[in-house]
Amino acid sequence: MSVHLDHLLSDNAKALKKSAIRELLKLTAKPEIISFAGGLPNPKTFPIEDVKRISDEVLESQGEKILQYSTTEGDHEFREVLCSWLGEEGIKVKPENVQITTASQQGLDLVSRVFLNPGDTCIVGLPTYLGFLQATNSVRAKPVGIPLDDQGIKTDIIEDEIDRLISEQKKPKFIYVIPDFQNPAGVTISLDRRKKLIEIAKKYEILIVEDSPYRKLRYSGKTLPTIYSLDDSGEHVITLFTFSKIFLPGFRLGWMIGSKDIIEKIVMAKQGMDLCTPIFNQTIAKEYIKQDLIKARIEKNIDMYSKRKDIMLESLEKYMPKIEGLTWTKPEGGLFLWVTLPEAMNADRMFYNAIEQNVAYVVGSAFFCNGKGQNTMRLNFSYPSEEQIRTGIQRLANVVENDWKKIEQGNMNNTPLTP
């Protein structure tokens, strides 16, 4: 008489898998381990005093309003404030083009639910953000991978891939990209390729989903326009933003922009999902922008992270063995860099050696949806301290060197990861 869950679960739920990464991350939680595995902003950047002051102010002046239910679209004045902030960098939108989200992950979920049927395809640069793969997996859609190079997603092969998919009756619904300092690879899509993406979207009458969590965290080089602002049609791009990396993640606050028609559908979908995003949190973030604090905050984040990124690059340069095929990206912003090992090496397997040496990374294969990437890893430089970065990279370099030596000596075959 007991419940057989398998008879009751939806097909989508049956397809949900425990995140392998989540299980691996549990191994990295010991205090002696220096972890480059997380993707967390540094808590030292959180403006605790400002949050406290603003929280007091808004509770005092408008407590009854901000502790009540709110509209699904999000607070109207908040959306206006965001529009004028976006306007400063040439993105022209009105409140009707803006949906406040319970952070970017909800934006990814909304996009997946609103556009993807089971079996539907979308184009994605590989490696790509794990949370996007989770969102598409939850509707059993099939992301189709396109390789990246140091200019971002290889737009020259997208059209062939779309033509191939069309010939199989699997025309993609959209192209998903993280144009600036991509997670996990740290690369940025060049201006030409941004334009090319718009061209492709227009040609095939599909959408671009532009995920933009790191855009404001640029440490060097010139800011490139968003893909959204390059689309003169105003209807081919949906862009997701979040406060998680520039203000704080614990509020779960983000916003997405798109054509009025798209946002209308998004609002309908969100209404059944959580009715509205906490207006209390919205109001504090709104005031933080209105009081002109966010720009200085972003500057401080840039100072801290940029320095840590440099230290990580210096340490890699200094400690990593000189092996052919061992390279890493040199990101102009964001939180991550991406290490590629020689083809013969396996970062999935090496992970356990790293843990033994008290250093952790994320296995790069987690960011692929095609079973590849076993010789890659993602390193985060925003969370660990400067000293931890130096020590941790030294440890990691030793792990890599020992692994390589064993491979050279033929003592280790390239076996796949066993959990």
Add this chain to the structure above:
Amino acid sequence: MSVHLDHLLSDNAKALKKSAIRELLKLTAKPEIISFAGGLPNPKTFPIEDVKRISDEVLESQGEKILQYSTTEGDHEFREVLCSWLGEEGIKVKPENVQITTASQQGLDLVSRVFLNPGDTCIVGLPTYLGFLQATNSVRAKPVGIPLDDQGIKTDIIEDEIDRLISEQKKPKFIYVIPDFQNPAGVTISLDRRKKLIEIAKKYEILIVEDSPYRKLRYSGKTLPTIYSLDDSGEHVITLFTFSKIFLPGFRLGWMIGSKDIIEKIVMAKQGMDLCTPIFNQTIAKEYIKQDLIKARIEKNIDMYSKRKDIMLESLEKYMPKIEGLTWTKPEGGLFLWVTLPEAMNADRMFYNAIEQNVAYVVGSAFFCNGKGQNTMRLNFSYPSEEQIRTGIQRLANVVENDWKKIEQGNMNNTPLTP
């Protein structure tokens, strides 16, 4: 070259409709209108000073932690606190049985996504909560209605209905109920029927989804055990709770309980939806319970709402015309009561007359998924002031009386609602 959204939308998104209620509610926003249409808690019940003080305390003592990302399941200590609070009324659960949600609507969305394929059925008492119908609609599932009486859902006919559905290869996945002071009807499921529901769930190996937003707001009568606590198997019931009605809605905080296996699936699903519910908000609610403030707060809510419920009942008694077939429920708790008009009357059509007379309600038909309920309406008594309740019911009584007179005079046929 423009985007044809219809080619891009998922089948689920195509099925999303603009909420008729939402459009009607817009008409009720004028200040001269006394609205019984909302479902809002009274903002005078919000503990603004306590929220301010606790917010300051927790930002000071653990700001870096509570502004950071958190776990998908929800803060562990918060779940422990909820377990011991639930324990006080005989619900035995461990943190592994608890999922923190971005309020109850997310719980309904999770349940819909995890259990319902397009076309799948579930059993639901009618009228029922609109947000549940929205959540099931977003996965194109088909709720099957069972009538209510003053003891709640008519359990004596559920089995026949399930047998019928099984014979059509449409066995329902679960039975959805709001056992205490149901929204919208205000009725409570009797103890016998609660037990019967468990019996049915066991017999057919299906689940009960027990939505419990109002449980703590009991104004008279004896508290009945939750269906969850009546299930000795510990695996047939999922119960959803929320802070929206007993603390504040603007935090978007709720929790759901179920067997370990079910919660594990729920966690996987939620991870792709919003990663986690704001830990900042979780921590404030946790402290509010730990500081033993929630019980006194609930008492105050009960005082205020119970008085307003009585005033509404008195006013209905005093002002409503004595017409055969005009009745209303006398709820023992919650926020709503339910008016049934004679069959010949149409509350959908009468709504516009009411608006003209500066009083508003929700058309009862919105809470049906079978096209019925045109002669019903939902009245909210938590939000309007005592004076507004007296005046508003007087206005509504005039509207009803005039409408009835016209019907008696044969001047008005029972035409359906035109928007």
